[in-house]
Amino acid sequence: MHGFANPKRFLALASWLTPLLLVSGLLLTAIALVWGLFYVPPDRLMGETVRILFIHVPAAWLGMGGWTAIAISSLVFLVWKHPLAGLAARAAAVPGLVFTAICLVTGSIWGRPTWGTWWVWDGRLTSMLVLLFLYFGYIALSQAVAREGGSSRIPAIFGLVGAINIPIINRSVVWWNSLHQPPSITMGNSSIDTEFLVPLAVSVIGFSLLFGGVVLARMRALLAEIQTEARLRRKADGGA
Amino acid sequence: MTAALKAKHQRLILVVIALFVIIGAGLLAAYGLRNEANYFYLPGQMAANPPEVGQPVRLGGMVQEGSLSMLDDGLTVSFVVTDKEQATVDVRYSGILPDLFVEGSGVVADGRIAPDGVFVADQLLAKHDENYVPRELQGMDQHSADQTLETLETGA
Incomplete structure (x- = not known):
């Protein structure tokens, strides 16, 4: 693990891994979406609206996965003080926010024809909305710290504390009566027919690869930004 | 080197303790909310804790097979909502039914x-x-109907 804390080694790895993840992610996502939107049969009750599954479910998982990544990176940053871990947490926040927003929007569009309402304040929907606001808070906080200076431990602690919402989202449909359906996919068990499940799996893998690629690309950008700033500062100091 | 290791371990222990406290607090809050954060009451919960007449309340459950009927005015439907424990509530509704109803x-x-x-x-x-x-x-309808009943049990 210490090997990857070295920015040089990280950059050498990221320079070929980033395009690989992005291209394969785009390819798999495209396959899954064409498959899911045009070739999958309509659902027994929902009809054509079932197709939103192939965007909604991966987006929801990655929205939660993004915060899990923030929490783990924050833990590594707080305990081992790896600077790259702090960058990884910052880099995961925006894609996590985007996927959470996609999940909420697609879910709302699906809810109108299926449930008969755009939005309800049940446990699942509310906790997912809280996750969206947590992302906004985290991004504002980490950017303020990066810009104004201040301890990077503050966003890291926020990232760890916010992680408590993740198991709540996951369990919300089990603990409480909710309008949102209970989990269809649990450990080694699925109540989704294979015809839907296979393209869904492809979609989840594709979205995840994309997510990884975006995080790596953003980490490289953040590193470059830090290097530029350091160089400019050195130049300014030398000129003075 | 040993001092650095020590500081690192100290931080690890501190963070782990903090995490335990936070998770404990979160779970405690969720446990406290388990009856309050329900989006709706099941028929069984409503029978055990009947709401007052006229008090707004949300009821959730399964539409009993064969219970759906249109009243004489041609607008109002009546049906029975049931749950896994076979508790039932009679429901009347005037309006447009959702597609999946x-x-x-x-x-x-x-x-x-x-x-x-x-x-x-x-x-x-x-x-x-x-x-x-x-x-x-x-053909899986009956099977999935059984599963729906099963899932309604959660939170009860």
Whole structure:
């Protein structure tokens, strides 16, 4: 693990891994979406609206996965003080926010024809909305710290504390009566027919690869930004 | 080097303790909310804790097979909402039914208990179950109906 804390080694790895993840992610996502939107049969009750599954479910998982990544990176940053871990947490926040927003929007569009309402304040929907606001808070906080200076431990602690919402989202449909359906996919068990499940799996893998690629690309950008700033500062100091 | 290791371990222990406290607090809060954060009451919960007449309340459950009927005015439907424990609530509703509203599937109704003991709904929401089945496999209906009943048990 210490090997990857070295920015040089990280950059050498990221320079070929980033395009690989992005291209394969785009390819798999495209396959899954064409498959899911045009070739999958309509659902027994929902009809054509079932197709939103192939965007909604991966987006929801990655929205939660993004915060899990923030929490783990924050833990590594707080305990081992790896600077790259702090960058990884910052880099995961925006894609996590985007996927959470996609999940909420697609879910709302699906809810109108299926449930008969755009939005309800049940446990699942509310906790997912809280996750969206947590992302906004985290991004504002980490950017303020990066810009104004201040301890990077503050966003890291926020990232760890916010992680408590993740198991709540996951369990919300089990603990409480909710309008949102209970989990269809649990450990080694699925109540989704294979015809839907296979393209869904492809979609989840594709979205995840994309997510990884975006995080790596953003980490490289953040590193470059830090290097530029350091160089400019050195130049300014030398000129003075 | 040993001092650095020590500081690192100290931080690890501190963070782990903090995490335990936070998770404990979160779980405690969720446990405290388990009866308050329900989006709706099941018929069994409503029977055990009857709401006052006229008090707004949300009822959720499964539309009993064979219970759906149109009243004489041609606008009002009446049906029975049931749960896994076979508790039932009679419901009356005037308005447009959601597309997914069928016998044997889940429903969430906003409304209140009328003086005659019938639940009068102002709004009906269809509750989709966690089963995704193509139209070609409609034979699974009874099986998935059983599963819907099973899932309604959660939180009860």
